[in-house]
Amino acid sequence: MDGGAADDHSPEAAISRWKFAVSRQYQHMLDKTTPHVLRRWIGCLVVAAVYVLRVYLVQGFYIVSYALGIYILNLLIGFLSPQVDPEIHDGPTLPTRGSDEFRPFVRRLPEFKFWYSITKAFCIAFVMTFFSAFDVPVFWPILLFYWVVLFTLTMRRQISHMIKYKYVPFSFGKQRYNGKRAPAESTSPTVD
Numbered sequence: 001m002d003g004g005a006a007d008d009h010s011p012e013a014a015i016s017r018w019k020f021a022v023s024r025q026y027q028h029m030l031d032k033t034t035p036h037v038l039r040r041w042i043g044c045l046v047v048a049a050v051y052v053l054r055v056y057l058v059q060g061f062y063i064v065s066y067a068l069g070i071y072i073l074n075l076l077i078g079f080l081s082p083q084v085d086p087e088i089h090d091g092p093t094l095p096t097r098g099s100d101e102f103r104p105f106v107r108r109l110p111e112f113k114f115w116y117s118i119t120k121a122f123c124i125a126f127v128m129t130f131f132s133a134f135d136v137p138v139f140w141p142i143l144l145f146y147w148v149v150l151f152t153l154t155m156r157r158q159i160s161h162m163i164k165y166k167y168v169p170f171s172f173g174k175q176r177y178n179g180k181r182a183p184a185e186s187t188s189p190t191v192d
Contacts, residue, residue: 030116040115047122054129061129062140068125069147073154075117078109079169080158086165105167 033040051068055061083106109117128134162168 044119047119051122051126060135062138063136064125064128064134066143071121075114079114081108083108
């Protein structure tokens with residue numbers, strides 16, 4: 001009985017309680033930012049601008065920037081892809097005719113996780129710019145050219161996939177039918 005009480009006052013238990021409280025507070029802050037999409041993305045752009053300014057002023061860390069670009073490209077593909085790949089799935093997942101059953105577009109990577117991963121990646125890359133071990137000397141125009149080619153080929157493949165399986169991962173405004181708003185049950189299949 002006394003062993004359990006002694007464990008509650010040990011340094012490991014205190015550190016564990018502190019870590020739990022910090023993680024709970026951090027999750028609470030993240031939960032509060034969920035509905036503020038525009039503000040979150042503006043904050044992400046500010047973090048990205050700070051990173052770009054840091055790399056520009058230091059004139060280095062091009063390998064870190066290249067790895068960051070590849071990671072963001074990977075996240076973008078997940079954001080633009082449906083959760084269930086139509087190539088692998090046996091039946092149709094998205095309606096192709098007006099008489100088909102409505103199924104909303106569900107992303108493989110939801111918008112919030114997309115934003116969170118990009119913001120976290122920029123923060124990690126920013127911290128890496130303070131360690132000279134990550135400043136590998138490279139000829140940056142080759143890395144930039146290679147990334148642009150990789151981006152072009154990847155996006156061409158993704159767009160052809162979207163066209164082939166007739167899905168659009170974005171919706172702009174409310175859907176209209178003959179100049180009038182669509183009924184509530186026939187919402188856009190591209191809503192998150």
